[in-house]
Amino acid sequence: xxxxxxxxxxxxxxxxxxxxxxxxxxxxxxxxxxxxxxxxxxxxxxxxxxxxxxxxxxxxxxxxxxxxxxxxxxxxxxxxxxxxxxxxxxxxxxxxxxxxxxxxxxxxxxxxxxxxxxxxxxxxxxxxxxxxxxxxxxxxxxxxxxxxxxxxxxxxxxxxxxxxxxxxxxxxxxxxxxxxxxxxxxxxxxxxxxxxxxxxxxxxxxxxxxxxxxxxxxxxxxxxxxxxxxxxxxxxxx
Ligand SMILES: Nc1nc2c(ncn2[C@@H]2O[C@H](COP(=O)(O)OP(=O)(O)O)[C@@H](O)[C@H]2O)c(=O)[nH]1
Ligand SMILES: [Mg+2]
Numbered sequence: 234x235x236x237x238x239x240x241x242x243x244x245x246x247x248x249x250x251x252x253x254x255x256x257x258x259x260x261x262x263x264x265x266x267x268x269x270x271x272x273x274x275x276x277x278x279x280x281x282x283x284x285x286x287x288x289x290x291x292x293x294x295x296x297x298x299x300x301x302x303x304x305x306x307x308x309x310x311x312x313x314x315x316x317x318x319x320x321x322x323x324x325x326x327x328x329x330x331x332x333x334x335x336x337x338x339x340x341x342x343x344x345x346x347x348x349x350x351x352x353x354x355x356x357x358x359x360x361x362x363x364x365x366x367x368x369x370x371x372x373x374x375x376x377x378x379x380x381x382x383x384x385x386x387x388x389x390x391x392x393x394x395x396x397x398x399x400x401x402x403x404x405x406x407x408x409x410x411x412x413x414x415x416x417x418x419x420x421x422x423x424x425x426x427x428x429x430x431x432x433x434x435x436x437x438x439x440x441x442x443x444x445x446x447x448x449x450x451x452x453x454x455x456x457x458x459x460x461x462x463x464x465x466x467x468x469x470x471x
Contacts, residue, residue: 234262235299236317240270241432246319247275247282253323256330260285261306262317263299271317296436297399300383304392313386314405318430321384328423329386338418339410340386342425343379353429358439365407365450373453376420380407380453381446384425391418394460398467402442407449412467415458 236243243262250260264271264287272287290302304312311330315321325342332340344351345366351359366379383403395412399405413420429435458466 234260234303234315234317235296236262236264236269236271237436238269238271238433239317240274242318242430243271243274244278246317246323247285249319250315250323250326251282251285254326256327258284259307259309261288261303262286263288263290263303265290265294265299293400295401296383296403297397297401297405300403300405301397301399304387304389304397307389310389311386312389312392315384318433320428320430322425322427325384325423325425326386329384332421332423333386333388336419337386337421338388338391338413338416339376339420341377341379341406341410341420341422342382342384342427343377343422344382344425344427345378346422346424348424349379350426352426354427355429355435355437355439358437361439361443365446369450369453373414375410375414375453377410377422379422380410380450382406382425382427384427385409391416395463396468398469399445401445402438404442404445404449407446408452411449411452412463414453415455415463416460417457 267289275287290299292298292302300314311333313326329340343349345363362381369380370378383406385406399408
């Protein structure tokens, strides 16, 4: 769970998450700085949220780095990325994880499938992500109409085999969906309702992050690859 300055919202989000998830789980709230007030809220109430801890990410700032750090520290075979501002329906975490346990490499919560909804949020971002998600499913068939939503479950085996190259915004979701597509691994989806934050400011940087999204949109297209070939084509060291 990437978090920046979420002191006002994190408590309710963790209450809801722990009420909804009955399977054993570890929750990592990943902040960029030790003085982020989110940490104070979580640590001031020891025992209130069992299994929840804060991770201060030393790798670099921004959502992609936070997600990478959380994924690297997580020990479970199924990983779920969800937001700390309450945008995601925590009631779907179990179902998404269940799809991965059942064999999907990626399970996406989709705003753009029949039954899905998006409430609030900045309209240019909403419009572009809808256009990207729908057109991608039409043209490249990755298995979800909402490749850009961050609320997804992943098999840890997928992430281990191909790694995460994103370093900027929330493009990790489309990156791993694109990689699963090129590996021809199953991607599943469920309709979801996404909500714009009720308080605080969105950290989304549409113009700055767009090129990174486009890179992974393009990577969805093309012949099947092995994990080794995916790494060779995408890894920064390559
Ligand atoms: N660690 C970390 N988390 C971030 C950063 N920017 C946003 N987040 C978190 O990512 C989630 C989604 O961010 P938000 O600003 O709501 O983006 P939006 O919903 O796409 O407008 C929230 O949990 C934020 O706290 C960042 O720079 N670092
Ligand atoms: Mg948000």
